[in-house]
Amino acid sequence: MSSLRIIPPPKCTSEEWLRVDRGHVYLSTEVREKHLNITCDYFPLYRVGDYHYKYSEPIQNIPDGFEMVSDFFKGVCRDIKNLTNIGIYSGVHYSDDRAKISDNADPLTLGFQGMSIAILGFDSMSRMSWHRRLRETRSYFKDTLKAIELESHNIVGDGTTAVMFPMLTGKFEWELPECRTGFQNATTMDTFPFLWHEMKKAGYLTSWCNAEPKSAPFNWRMRGFSQQPTDFYTRPYFMAVKEIQSSGPNCVGARTKSRMWLDYFRDVFLVYPQQRKFLFHFITDFSHDDNNLLTMMDADIKNVIKFLYEGNYLNNTLLILMGDHGARYANFRSTYSGKMEERLPYFGFLFPPWFEKKYPQAIKNLRTNTQRLTTPFDLYETFKDFFHFDGAGVGDVSKRGISLFKEIPLSRSCQDADIAPHWCACLDWKDVSPSDQEAKKALQAALDTINGYTAPYRDDCATLSLHNVIMAKKLAASDAFLKFEGTDSNGGIYKIFMNSNTKNEIIYYQMVFSTQPGGANFEVTIAFNTITTNFTVSENQISRINKYGSDSACIFHKNKQIRAYCYCKYNRR
Template sequence: MPWPISTPSPPLILTLEIHKIQSLGVCLLPKLMGLLCFTEQPTDHYYRYFTLAIEQYYYNLTSFCLGSKPRHTIFLEYMKELFYIYPKKRKWFFLFHSEMSHRDNNFLSQMDEDLYEHLKGLHSEKQLDQAILIFLADHGARFSTVRATAQGKQEERLPYFGIRFVSHFMAAPGRSHTFAIILELCFVFHIFFNAVFVFRFPEWFHQKYPNIVENVKTNSQRLVTPFDVHETLHEILHFTGTEKANISKRGVSLFKLIPDERNCDWAHIDPHWCACMEWTKIGLDDPILKRVTKKIISTFNNFTKPFRKECAILEIINVTSAVMLKVKDAVLRFRDTSDGGRGRFGKMDDKTEHSKILYQVVLTTKPGDGVFEVTVTHQLKENKLEVNKKDISRTNKYGNASHCVVNKEPFLRPYCYCKDVMKT
């Protein structure tokens, strides 16, 4: 999606900060996935050049350090310095950090005290008096042991999003207007869908913008997506009001009231990523499961078939769990309310039948012990099983096992176990 700050008026001083493992960076990883990245330096200040220059020395240093300093403090200080350099300019700070949490969320605790002191300092110096400060994540742990739990499934699909208004964010002529975003990204470049967020407003903001405060408070209990965040960023630059949101659009501003009837379908969230669904467990000895898993493994092997000289044929070791999703029978039977839509009791005599059933399966493959979570669609009318590549999640690391196709076909990294690795 386009950057909301592409054509701001009046002009902003922009900065994009990236402090992470560059081999998994915001530009390299999209490139490996066949997506586009920046063709030119996208901002006035671009931290990536610095990290590229120093990363070659990381392996000779204490973990997460550059000399005697924690690397994340250098990252934070860089942002703080820009407040001093442009005290009267409108600014957009975009800070992207994942180094400490990419492999293990527990490392994040090492950053707590420094981040607290950094924000406390900005606050005491009144650097945030004309700012909107946002914390967000793209998703939770995808590769840790937590991911194998029910809570882990929610973690991947429900990233954190928090925003704090600390002063007048509607820019006045001649006044500083800062929009600061700090992202602590547990992992990088993964589409996230259902956002969990909290807002904190000072007392003056409640008095000046009560409608925004009330809408945001209500929306914290509604279904929201990253596309809504994108629209909210536009809204900050070009405020259009606080009326009820039009949820027929893919993204709506969080300053507008999101109706409670919004669901994953209306928000364009695929079933694989929807955290609002009710799933029913199916037995591992259920005949349909054998057919579903056969479809899954054949799909994986069809992906790698053009590279059969390099990639081993995968087999299923075991199935960990299997659940089924279908539209509730009550929903299908519902035809109308008994009083033309004005009452609580409905006519449950509709004859609509199920058109499809979704199966979500967690399984392990060999060689390589790859763990996958796959959503399979069963089209009942045609009695046909379908697997879409966007409905597949590899939930454990594959490291160097797919090195033989990384440059040829990056998409195959989760599925290809290189034959030469088997020999070593």
């Protein structure tokens, strides 16, 4: 992540002859004035699995105001001089099946009067980066609308899926069936217990929409879905727009990619204002590599929220804005502040005004919990309350997930919340000399583990050796179970205390180091058992903290899972 820069939105100069509004297709006013006798054909665009799409037979010479029959389509228009314009368009079309989905719901399964949930998620946005880069959005969301923000929300693993699986299924990835590409017996995720399945049974319209198909969380290193997982699903559209020539890297025709993504989110409310909704729209490519790119979306995000709020579309909706984690790469990530920001993403909630009046204790607990240790598992339990709310009260600290409508005990530790020491932001790591004998052994264990992952592909991947140690820390087991009390204005921990009953059988080392060839930077937590004198490293406690880009291209189609550890031999000079 680079230093703060405000980036203006791109100027998308491609001409689009059609526009979409509330499920209908119209000729652009400007085009009418410039071209005569325009005729347009509508090619419905449909999903064919997660990696292909198709166009149906065209509907020829559509009238102005044509009612869409699909959410996505290719429009081919010609004027009297046979000048042709081709565009790929998106919108939300109306269908009776979607409109009547609530008719089949069991009212006994609904909590909070069947309130909707709508989530806008942004990749790699820490709490502090959100404050710096989305100032207009945050000012309107928090200061004007009085949204509630979590100040101590801690991730439980590496990357986006380590947030999505706990948040949407209540499970870690390794607690679910194998779904990674290249693994024997790996399955698609159709049968996984995603919340949207339960929401659909309860009469909710559902969405999972991501703007970049290549890096989509459930497709980048996983097998995706055989069947379309939700009612609204933008993957085929964003695959198709790569067909057309764009006037800029963030443009889709005459619109920015981010504007299209936000417009589609808005249009679900416009076309289906009365239906219950569980919407999750997550954008990757505007903030994953450089948070500054998100500044170009700031005004658009605020304006969409403002439009929905002032139009009373959020009267029965919980609106959530979130980041999945902080920045994971670049020089900033190698600093202490960068380490903290990776582990503490942004999370904010906007409830309709009536909710606090009807459920005052639930909102009181949520406000209390903004200063308590929370995780994606808590979000899962919170969403479950929308099926069956069993009251506010105090949460059970023995459970790793606690609904945010219950008060989370102040005594909750990372151990209680099932946060491994590598990811816990509450720990008091002590500096240790890299020349310390145990630290050197810990470092070697980390290096051996990383090389072990690439050993089956040694013809492609170089053996990595130590280049230099950037940081070395040590943590006794008793310190690993510190109790959390809060964060300071910089997103760091300001007060902790220990559970003195824990024995020091395990000592943790956290090493940040670079390797050669290739200059990879890793942050690894190593457990040292003082009884057996064994050093152990778990893959979920290894972080690659600088970009690897094309350095691992030779392994991409053989084993995507080890890209972070592989430096291709043909890269060597």
